[in-house]
Amino acid sequence: MKDLFDKIYKDKGPLGKWASHAEGYFVFPKLEGKISNRMKFQGKDVITWSINDYLGLANHPEVRKVDAEAAAEYGSAYPMGARMMSGHTDLHEKLQDELASFVNKEAAYLLNFGYQGMVSTVDALVSKDDIIVYDVDAHACIIDGVRLHMGKRFTYKHNDVESLEKNLERATKMAEQTGGGILVISEGVFGMRGEQGRLKEIVALKKKFNFRLFVDDAHGFGTLGATGAGAGEEQGVQDDIDVYFATFAKSLASTGAFIAADQEIIDYLKYNLRSQMFAKSLQMQLVVGALKRLEMLKTMPELKAKLWENTNALQSGLKDRGFDIGTTQSCVTPVYLKGSIPEAMALVRDLRENYGIFCSIVVYPVIPKGLILLRLIPTATHTLEDVTETLDAFEAIRERLQNGTYKRLSAAVIAAMGE
Numbered sequence: 001m002k003d004l005f006d007k008i009y010k011d012k013g014p015l016g017k018w019a020s021h022a023e024g025y026f027v028f029p030k031l032e033g034k035i036s037n038r039m040k041f042q043g044k045d046v047i048t049w050s051i052n053d054y055l056g057l058a059n060h061p062e063v064r065k066v067d068a069e070a071a072a073e074y075g076s077a078y079p080m081g082a083r084m085m086s087g088h089t090d091l092h093e094k095l096q097d098e099l100a101s102f103v104n105k106e107a108a109y110l111l112n113f114g115y116q117g118m119v120s121t122v123d124a125l126v127s128k129d130d131i132i133v134y135d136v137d138a139h140a141c142i143i144d145g146v147r148l149h150m151g152k153r154f155t156y157k158h159n160d161v162e163s164l165e166k167n168l169e170r171a172t173k174m175a176e177q178t179g180g181g182i183l184v185i186s187e188g189v190f191g192m193r194g195e196q197g198r199l200k201e202i203v204a205l206k207k208k209f210n211f212r213l214f215v216d217d218a219h220g221f222g223t224l225g226a227t228g229a230g231a232g233e234e235q236g237v238q239d240d241i242d243v244y245f246a247t248f249a250k251s252l253a254s255t256g257a258f259i260a261a262d263q264e265i266i267d268y269l270k271y272n273l274r275s276q277m278f279a280k281s282l283q284m285q286l287v288v289g290a291l292k293r294l295e296m297l298k299t300m301p302e303l304k305a306k307l308w309e310n311t312n313a314l315q316s317g318l319k320d321r322g323f324d325i326g327t328t329q330s331c332v333t334p335v336y337l338k339g340s341i342p343e344a345m346a347l348v349r350d351l352r353e354n355y356g357i358f359c360s361i362v363v364y365p366v367i368p369k370g371l372i373l374l375r376l377i378p379t380a381t382h383t384l385e386d387v388t389e390t391l392d393a394f395e396a397i398r399e400r401l402q403n404g405t406y407k408r409l410s411a412a413v414i415a416a417m418g419e
């Protein structure tokens with residue numbers, strides 16, 4: 001019989017196999033200093049384009065003050081226990097009410113983390129006779145939620161409404177047999193490529209099919225819509241989203257998340273969300289911090305305006321200089337280049353060491369082989385000088401990619417990997 005760990009000793013997985021070349025630099029890098037447009041990486045100043053602090057709240061003095069005061073008043077333990085047992089407070093309720101009203105829903109419920117909250121919400125919304133139809137490029141937390149489902153599930157092609165319609169036809173037939181209902185899941189903004197979920201068209205399918213829509217708007221909340229209420233507001237379909245989800249980990253620059261829906265749905269979820277029923281309540285300093293951040297989101301539209309000024313400058317600058325930024329419709333700014341993984345490593349090293357630009361790099365198997373995706377997240381803390389400096393650097397590295405510099409530099413890496 002095999003030792004359970006045999007496979008781990010032999011195969012580190014598609015990303016893990018790069019660990020000896022990548023760890024500490026490309027993956028698990030240590031960014032130091034206060035969260036802002038400029039931080040330190042391995043002792044060097046870098047412009048940071050890899051942090052989802054869209055509105056620049058992470059290190060805003062008012063936020064830091066409230067966080068510090070809340071930490072002093074409550075410590076990190078209070079309240080103890082799950083919400084249902086002993087971890088419930090007026091401020092948890094107040095935050096829920098304010099979040100619900102901000103995203104234009106009757107009620108909201110707090111989640112300790114977006115990821116496990118999302119898994120748990122999918123789990124709670126369906127039973128074995130129900131059918132889930134979800135975007136094939138859905139975030140891992142949606143996929144993990146779907147994995148818990150005992151009934152049927154179908155993916156539809158990424159953001160492809162025709163494919164969704166076909167799958168809804170299949171799902172409808174099946175639901176008629178099982179006696180269940182249908183849950184459609186999309187993201188408000190797809191965080192890797194930046195496209196908005198085609199919520200308007202998805203909602204239009206409600207005229208033809210009977211389903212409920214669950215939207216993960218992690219990247220849309222705070223960045224899209226006239227008030228910042230997200231992709232549903234932006235597309236004018238917030239009322240038709242049956243369950244709305246957003247995390248505090250991006251625009252609100254904190255930890256925690258929430259779902260919002262009709263009162264009766266939230267009342268149900270409150271009693272059936274296993275991740276909240278059997279886990280400690282969101283700690284008070286995070287609740288107080290989220291109240292402050294939400295107030296700022298509502299009362300300081302200049303933060304979102306600056307975010308979009310930077311986003312527009314970055315995206316139009318990249319396009320003007322001939323870069324392929326795909327089909328983004330949000331602040332998420334992907335830059336697609338062609339090259340191997342070792343070339344991508346040489347390129348990113350050059351960007352960081354010689355140009356002081358720190359952005360995330362995404363390669364196969366997350367995206368197709370032969371493509372390099374550099375992902376930039378503009379924030380309200382960036383300046384137009386940061387944008388210009390970055391555009392110039394990108395032009396320089398593209399030139400070096402095309403003239404084979406990175407191929408030569410990466411030869412050593414390839415030899416070491418035996419590929």
Ligand SMILES: Cc1ncc(COP(=O)(O)O)c(C=O)c1O
Pocket residue numbers: 113114115116118139141187191216218219247248249255256257
């Ligand atoms: C689309 C999406 N959903 C959910 C999550 C998980 O949220 P959290 O970081 O609060 O666990 C993330 C990442 O933060 C995300 O990008």
